[in-house]
Amino acid sequence: MNPRRFPFTREISLAVMAYLYVPVVVLIAYSFNANRTATIWTHASVSWYGRILENPSIQAAAWNSLVLAVCAATAATLLALLAALSTRRDFLGRGAAETVLNMPLILPEIVVAVATLLLFVALGVHLGLTAMMAAHTAFCIPFAYLPIRARLDGMSGTYEEAAQDLYASRFRTFRRVTMPMLWPGVMAGFTLAFVTSLDDFLTSFFLSGPGTTTLPVYIFSAIRSGISPEINAISAVMLVVSVLLVALSFFLGRLRR
């Protein structure tokens, strides 16, 4: 019996896909609505996109988000790369190490965000971009680690052994053999860490402090004061950017080994 023959699974699946994607399509469609009230459709227009480009607080928030995501994803990818290289072969405590590395995935984000806020206040750390960078780096590590780990697991060690047999130093082997083969995994990891940081709302919400907002924090406070066509437009931009980056990471992960 083939799973294709289960009755109604096709119909239910199509309905579920509609459930997942109709809201996204509606949101994007409304972002092109010319009407001020954001509720009544008049005619198509890109005026709200022009409006968000001119808004200085949106510009500042977008810049903060970008700087934050670049820094956090770079740091997390570097740390994850080193960790993935060290957990390549089995050793005593490897399971424990991987549990710690994956901890940010399991813990409820609001609890971690609140706890980090308490630590920073207790230590007298100034809330803002630097505080957010530190926290984002920590929770981005598993997102960078998993694709690198997957790429490493699919790599045979024979090329590296051959290089070493031909008297390449350990560093040279790493630079000329391991890294070129591992590169797509590192890029996929970086992209996922970048998207995770860019989209993060809760941690930034607690750690942003007065004066520094990120785009998601800006969107949240804007939603609090009501639905508006500007929010539709920024939201649509954020959605499209995330989707493009994830698709990129997906194809990087599938590059021929």
Add this chain to the structure above:
Amino acid sequence: MMHNPTLRRASLLTPAIAVILLLIGVPLCLMGWISLLGKGTSSGVDWASLPSVANYVRLVWEEDFDGTMILNSSYLVIFLRSVVLAAVTTIFSLLLGLPVALWMAGLSRTGRDAMLLLITIPFWTNLLVRNYAWLIILREDGWVAKSVNAISPFGPVQLLYNDTAVAIGLTYSFLPFMILPLYTVFEKFDWRLLEAAYDLGATRKRALRRVLLPIATPGIMAGSLLVFIPCLGAFVTPALLGGGKTLMLGNIIQMQFGASRNWPFGASLSVILLAAMLIVMTAMALLRNRRTA
């Protein structure tokens, strides 16, 4: 160069582990300690106060004007609502996710890859933005509300700011977490086993129950855990779609750090959330061990 492999491994592994322990492990321990302290006047925490369980007592009892302790059910209600909403979301996700996972497993290689990408994409897009999309769809003057009200026999219905809206939003947010582990199980399943069961005279129902279900169970359990746990700590969905009326644990934690400014009480609520999560995870692990034993 370091020639000792253990030393080299430790030096590569330590930075990542140290960052996570310092920025996640240490804060969680500190939070546990702060949950025992009193509320401060300026900074939110009274560091000099003697540790006590007063914050935990406050969850259930409150002091009356004359000093007697009376039951305060408001936090219990919110806790129960969080658990019930998380459970309902898990059940909805299972009902929707199971057919999708089964259907995906029967597709061609390209079809499966495409579906996998389509299921994963929502996970990576902004949770806030996706819940905001539901705010647009369900709002009072939207076409969905208008058409529901046109056919509703009970008069005008409010679609937003209630438990149903939050359940819809939560299911929407976490459904991919259910589909992916289920799909992983079905993808590896050898469908000839079902044929063998039929050949040996099993009815359709019996074959599904005795062959497919035992294999699907680990996937169902993993998916349920992956949906239930983030739901329990949800903040964005109830904040947007519950509109301050349907509060969940995440919302009252945030309130202690915002308007109420009672950080130790917020810390104790977070500890409760963490404990509830650990209890569920342990129960699942025990259940799994008993099944395999």
